[in-house]
Amino acid sequence: MTTLVIGARGSVGCHVVDQLLAAGEPVRASVRDPSSADLSADVSVVAADLTKADTLRAALAGVRKVFLYAPAGGVDAFIDAARDADLERIVLLSSGSVLLPYAVDNAIAEEHRSVERAMAGSGLPWMPIRPLVLANNTLNWADSIRTERVVRLIHPEAVMAPIHERDVAAVAVAALLGKAGDEAGAMLTGSEALSQRRQVELIGAAIDEDIRVDELSESQARDHFRRFADPDIVDAIIEFVAAAANGGSPATDTAEQMLGRPAVHFAQWARDHATVFR
Numbered sequence: 001m002t003t004l005v006i007g008a009r010g011s012v013g014c015h016v017v018d019q020l021l022a023a024g025e026p027v028r029a030s031v032r033d034p035s036s037a038d039l040s041a042d043v044s045v046v047a048a049d050l051t052k053a054d055t056l057r058a059a060l061a062g063v064r065k066v067f068l069y070a071p072a073g074g075v076d077a078f079i080d081a082a083r084d085a086d087l088e089r090i091v092l093l094s095s096g097s098v099l100l101p102y103a104v105d106n107a108i109a110e111e112h113r114s115v116e117r118a119m120a121g122s123g124l125p126w127m128p129i130r131p132l133v134l135a136n137n138t139l140n141w142a143d144s145i146r147t148e149r150v151v152r153l154i155h156p157e158a159v160m161a162p163i164h165e166r167d168v169a170a171v172a173v174a175a176l177l178g179k180a181g182d183e184a185g186a187m188l189t190g191s192e193a194l195s196q197r198r199q200v201e202l203i204g205a206a207i208d209e210d211i212r213v214d215e216l217s218e219s220q221a222r223d224h225f226r227r228f229a230d231p232d233i234v235d236a237i238i239e240f241v242a243a244a245a246n247g248g249s250p251a252t253d254t255a256e257q258m259l260g261r262p263a264v265h266f267a268q269w270a271r272d273h274a275t276v277f278r
């Protein structure tokens with residue numbers, strides 16, 4: 001029963017591919033541009049774009065299960081194509097922010113809520129998985145760590161429980177294999193709440209270097225984030241970090257409940273990615 005992984009080169013998607021293969025499942029991997037794909041020889045690779053229903057129809061032919069990202073431009077093209085396919089299960093990588101009561105006008109939470117609403121109204125057999133904070137957000141610190149051994153942060157003491165992308169993929173794979181019910185959609189985090197400062201220390205330990213933290217004011221942080229995000233996304237990020245400074249970014253046991261083992265520690269995530277920070 002073939003699973004189509006849409007976004008097979010993504011940091012979560014690539015682990016979904018590997019873990020499905022390890023479970024003996026047939027996998028079809030999709031990327032927008034196959035010429036630049038560097039994927040295992042054990043998977044067939046197709047071109048598919050979540051904004052283009054025709055590419056999705058071809059990719060979905062003969063497939064029974066799908067993993068997909070929440071597309072920024074909406075999920076209507078996928079829903080159109082998926083209605084013509086014979087799908088048994090769809091797992092959507094959504095966001096735990098949809099469950100945060102305070103994130104009402106938050107652009108990131110709203111983008112994911114809107115995709116979830118469309119899926120819920122589609123009649124398709126779907127389920128969301130909802131990580132709150134991906135550990136790989138800290139890859140955004142890599143340049144300044146490599147070049148200056150410094151990380152510039154708003155609210156360095158803000159506490160959150162980042163989750164390893166491998167664990168997010170493991171929950172997605174459990175859901176794809178039918179080993180999960182509605183609990184798969186609970187808020188998904190790492191096992192421990194860590195301040196941003198502590199995350200920097202653990203990256204420092206992984207590369208055996210001291211890393212300084214420079215605190216940013218809100219206006220400095222806005223300038224910093226505006227280099228890579230639109231203003232509404234900058235507002236959303238700042239709202240999340242400010243909430244985390246007030247206990248609004250909890251650690252949950254969803255990963256442990258689903259996987260029967262503790263979530264991977266952030267210290268291990270840092271060791272797994274040490275070369276990026278050296």
Ligand SMILES: NC(=O)c1ccc[n+]([C@@H]2O[C@H](COP(=O)([O-])OP(=O)(O)OC[C@H]3O[C@@H](n4cnc5c(N)ncnc54)[C@H](OP(=O)(O)O)[C@@H]3O)[C@@H](O)[C@H]2O)c1
Nearest residue numbers: 007009010011012031032049050069094095131132133134
């Ligand atoms: N950052 C967080 O803390 C956080 C928290 C909760 C949820 N999330 C969710 O996790 C996602 C990030 O996951 P990640 O780190 O694995 O992302 P990533 O490494 O940036 O990968 C994104 C993947 O999405 C695919 N993609 C993007 N637009 C597409 C389109 N129009 N059609 C087909 N494929 C498309 C890309 O495919 P190509 O290879 O073709 O480019 C790529 O494989 C966020 O977008 C968000 O929805 C993030």
